Amino acid sequence: MKHGLTRRELLKQLGTMIGAAVVMPAAVTFRAQAQTAAGEAFISLTPAESQTLRAIVARLIPADENGPGALEARADRFIDRALAGALKSQRPTYAAGLAALNSYAQSSKGSDFAKLSAADQDAVLTDMQQNRATGPTGASGQFFNLVRTHTIQGTFSDPFYGGNANFIGWDLIGYPGTRIVVSADLQRMDSKPAPSRKGAYDYGMFSKGEL
Amino acid sequence: MATTLKKTDVVIIGLGAAGGVACLPLAQAGIDVIGLEAGSRLSTKDMAPDELKLNRGLWPPGVQKVRGEGPTSRPNASAQAVRVNHPMMNAVGGTSVHYMAQSWRLNPWDFKVRSETIRRYGASRIPKGSTIEDWPFGYEELEPYYDKVEYAIGVSGKAGNVGGKIDERGNIFEGPRKREYPMPALRNSGYMDRMIAGARALGWHPFVAPAAITSKAYEGRPGCAYHGYCIGAGCHINAKSSTAVTTIPKAEKTGHFTIVTEARVTTIEVDNNGRITGVNYVRGGQEYFQPADVVLMAGYIYENVRLLLLSKSKAYPNGLSNNHGQVGKHYFSHNQGAAVSALFPFSLNNWYGTPGQGIAVDNWADDNFDHSSLDFIGGGNLYVYTERRPMASVNGLGAWLGGKPAWGSAWKAFIKENADRTNGAYLQKTTLPYESNYLDLDPTEKDPLGFPVVRITAEFKDNEKKIAAFIQDRMEQWYKAAGAIAVQKAPMPGGMGASTHAYGGTRMGDNPETNVVNRWGFSHEAPNLGVLGGSVFGTSGSRNPTQTIQALAWRTAEYLAKNWKTIAT
Secondary structure (H helix, E strand, O other): OOOOOOHHHHHHHHHHHHHHHHHHHHHHHHHHHHHHHHHOOOOOOOHHHHHHHHHHHHHHOOOEOOEOOOOOOOHHHHHHHHOOOOOHHHHHHHHHHHHHHHHHHHHHHOOOHHHOOHHHHHHHHHHHHOOOOOOOOOOHHHHHHHHHHHHHHHHHOOHHHOOOHHHHHHHHHOOOOOOOOOOHHHHOOOOOOOOOOOOHHHHOOOOOOOO | OOEEOOOEEEEEEOOOOOHHHHHHHHHHOOOOEEEEOOOOOOOHHHOOOOHHHHHOOOOOOOOOHHHHOOOEEEOOOOOOOEEOOOOOOOOOOHHHHOOOOEOOOOOHHHHOHHHHHHHHHOHHHOOOOEOOOOOOOOHHHHHHHHHHHHHHHHOEOOOOEEOOEEOOOOOOOOOOEOOOOOEOOOOOOHHHHHHHHHHHHOOOOEEEOOEOEOOOOEOOEOOOOOEOOOOOOOOOOOOEOOHHHOHHHHHHHOOOEEEEOOOEEEEEEEOOOOOEEEEEEEEOOEEEEEEEEEEEEOOOHHHHHHHHHHOOOOOOOOOOOOOOOOOOOOOEEOEOOOOEEEEOOOOOOOOOEOOOOEEEEOOOOOOOOOOOOOOOOOOEEEEEEOOOOHHHHHHHHHHHOOOOOOOHHHHHHHHHHHOOOEEEOEEEEOOOOEOOOEEEEEEEEEOOOOOEEEEEEOEOOHHHHHHHHHHHHHHHHHHHHOOOOEEEEOOOOOEOOOOOOEEOOOOEOOOOOOOOEOOOOEEOOOOOEEEOOHHHOOOOOOOOOHHHHHHHHHHHHHHHHHOHHHHHO
């Protein structure tokens, strides 16, 4: 029996393998996306700007013991894409705001924001939020709030817009995903609806929003 | 130069909740009706369950006249008025396309606030400065029209009083109704069951609130899918009983109802005798004059009042139907501020559903409780409902952070735990009209065509503030009885601002000295002009106005059809 398997064990292993086979593509896709993210060109932001923005969103909703964060959800890509579309009018605000943040990071902490330690980045962001960050732009808190709003959008909005990748945002807060029909059972307090893994446009019945 | 079009029997200005209902009894009577609607026709393709699209101002689609017509607002005459957003939308079906679809009848007391208060508590209990009058008729007069509307559009609910027989499963405080709702109430969610248990533990009478949403297949439309994304968004399967998918298509089928979309009405024309001759409108940059025997105004309150004030003539130098100076007077908006929200120590699974799927308590509404030892009149309807959206849940938690940063790891842990643990109540409370609260034209602010926008001068007075504090306490009791561990009470707003529940401005009543329209909804001054909508209300009630607006619209239209020769000639 040493090298043999019982029928029961065999089935159990097979089950695990089948399970793994089902899960694997998603994991592979996720890794592939994370890899391309660094090399993939940004649509609106310059390399320097994107580096700063990525560092900001990674601190606003960090990857930690509660799971992946805004960067993994591609909130940076969501913002980059929107700045060429629905948020086009705010492109100059981002240019000025990101530059101002970087120069404040340099003057107060001696380095580009993206290169600072997490603790220093948090200190700079706190200054920025509380309007204590000095530099070319006066109201740093306003820009902080703008980036925070867009980071939340890029993490928790419909994946159609390029953020909330792999439903990271919805999984974080337990939103079970867009559905077009919801049964009574899914509204019981003791039920935990399985994630639908769908956004609005996966149903093929709606006019799309502006990217 | 305006193009004069072929004369029609009736023009209805605005095809929302009111105009979208009035067209039906008229068209069914064989009267030719043209409906002028500022917005466009929408379809289910426009109803994507996409929170970002809804938040970005891309909803509602189509022509949105209201966006250029936001009123100005100030709490009182000595304050500076500021421009505010218009709360309504334009489309065939109007705001009934994206409202919460709570479909209430007013309670009998709401029609007799003045006389009932005096009878029960004495004349001294009418708040100082209030211009409140009884409605020119009671609940019984409107009951048949409530019934017609409930069946014509499709309302789901459980009756609490059929012909005087009280049923604890419904609202035991409602006025007697002829029969049950056409559909059973929307189903209960787990959270609703929990709130029902909480209210019962307090000895109150919770019930599933009525909604203009199908709880099962009704007249070719499917039952509600409870998928969320309902308020401020249209229904993807037409389960919400907006006039766009109910009374309007029925009226079109008669062959007597023609809709002109994207038509912006600028003025109403009158002859030297003060009779209405038709309306002027702009469509695609062209000006048109549409002659009609009768005109029914069915815009929102701000538009009804504004259009009257803008339509000056020899017969009406201060604005149409304003020779008694009553247009814009007795304005008030629903006392819905002073919110109460709760935090529970467990998830509510409130992600799906619709705001029309909710539990109400009427024990503290209207005059359903003894006010002898209280220092206010009126009350509020307590209401909790389902539906939660991802971004709204995250942002809504800001109020629960106690000043801690709304970003970073600690915040992330907080939203992970609490995103589905909060709930906000919807509290609609009595508001009274006052001498110092009114609408007029703003002296400087204009719309894109150069016409002045409406100016709101209105603030909540002591009576409203006292109700709010009282109702907040009741709501706190309810939440705690249902297991909430913390409750927050928002401060009472001072100014009324612009509201989706605005009332008055063309008040209905028998006395032409204090009212713009008569008991049938026709002008005391221009006999072939009718006014529909919340602008004719004299009291607010403590519940959503739409179904009362629709019952009144049906009644005015039916009266017109029955008295066609007298009114039209």
